[in-house]
Amino acid sequence: PFSPFFDLYFIWEFYTVAPAELITTTILGVVAVTVIAFLLIPHWSAALFILPMITILYIDLLGVLQFSGLHINAVSYVALVMSIGLLVDFLMHILxxxxxxxxxxxxAKVKDTLKTMGSSILVGGISTFLGALPLALSTSEIFTTIFVAFIALVTLGAAHGLILLPVLLSIIGPNVCIHHNHNKNDKKRESASTAPDKDEMAVEDAMEDTVGKEDGA
Known part of the structure; x- marks a missing residue:
């Protein structure tokens, strides 16, 4: 049988399935990072912050790409899929x-979080930003797309992680301390293990009484 073939067929096929595949991949990625946050962060409310925040970040990233004049192609597709895993880092560390x-x-918890973890996130964002700057000198559309995607990713991730998320936590964040509760439980276990047993104390008292009577006799 006769079957025509042309190199551009792959590109046409990509643009045919790209919108549906991007939507499916995005939904699965957002659900995956939400489940991971629920499992790794020792409080169930973390997922309630991760899900809307990562969704907002992803929509903002799409808006920046559209504003920059970039459209969905193979490079921007990969950048958008990768961005879900990279953006969640800015949120997970703060939470x-x-x-x-x-x-x-x-x-007070938000201030302590920004003092201890905020500087590390800011330095990481700045280093990634500086690492992507040389791509701005490239004339290739591929590297230009990567440059815009990474600059937008770092800027939006740092802004949402260091500004928007702390504001939300200071208003509706749960007032719990997981690490502190663990320390309390450990101290209780240590005190319980080191406390003398009542039976042992009774035996020791009886032995002391016996020794005292023998000495008196």
Whole structure:
């Protein structure tokens, strides 16, 4: 049988399935990072912050790409799929530190989180930003797309992780301390294990009484 073949057929096929595949991959990626946050961060409310925040970040990234004049192609497709895993880092570190902060009150916990973890996230974002800057000098459309995607990713991720998320945590964040509770439980276990047993104390008292009577006799 006769079957025509042309190199551009692959590209046409890609643009045919790209919208549906991108939507499916995005939904699966967002659900995956939400489940991972639910399992790894020791408080169920973390998933309630991760799901809307990563969705907002992804929509913002799509808007930046559209504003920059970039359209969905093979390079931007890969960048968008990768962005889900990269953007969630800015949120997970802040949330994990917030739940482990021993401070009392939402605002105090947020301040402690930004003092201890905020600088590390900011330095990481700046280093990634500087690493992507040389791509701006490229005349290739591939590297230009990667440059715009990474600059938008780092800027939006740092802004949402260091500004929007702390504001939300200071307003509606749970006032719990997972790490502090673990320490309390450990101290209780240590005190219980080191406390003398009543039976042992009774035996020791009886032995002391017996020794005292023998000495008196």
């Amino acid at each position: 994990l530190r917030y739940y482990e902060s021993p401070m009392d009150g939402r605002e």
